[in-house]
Amino acid sequence: MIGRLNHIAIAVPDLAAASAKYRDLLGAKVGQPQALPEHGVTVVFVDTGNTKVELLEPLGEASPIAAFLAKNPAGGMHHICFEVPDIAAAAATLTQGGARVLGDGTPKTGAHGNPVLFLHPKDFDGTLIELEQVPA
Template identity: 85%
Template structure:
């Protein structure tokens, strides 16, 4: 069902500092910052050639990333995002198997302009999973 790994997301307390570290220390190609108010984050994508790394900073105190950073003040790996060809079919299959979709259970538009859902980490060995529908 899952396709390629689209990105690995890392929550950071200071996006500018994280961008500087990845750019200056690792020579990363950094994309532009995107504020995503509907998700409560500001993101930057790093292209690694075979996938991306997403740096996430909270956008306001109500951000789910703010809660993550309260427990992990230095930041850390937040989620893995896998591509799927049909998010509705993926959701139906997962829910039939007992997996829980977070939020209201409906896909939302993600940073790449595609529908996304998040799956409960307790259903996936402690890892938050994002699924992103990508065009065929």
């Protein structure tokens, strides 16, 4: 069902500082900040050639990333994202298998303009999983 690894997301307390580290110290190609109010985050994508690293900063105090950073003030890995060809079919298969889709189960538009869903970390060994539908 899952395709390639789309990105690994890292929650950071300071997006500009984290972006500078990836750009200046690691020599990575770093994109521009993108606010995603529907998700409560501002993101920057770091292109690693074979996948991406998504740096996440809270967008407002109600952001789920703010709660994550309250528990992990220095930041840390937040989720991993896998590509799927059909997000509705993937969600149906997963829920039939006992996995929980977070929220109301309706895909939201992600940072790449594609539908995304998140799966409960307790169902995947403590790891929050994002599924992103990508065009075939």
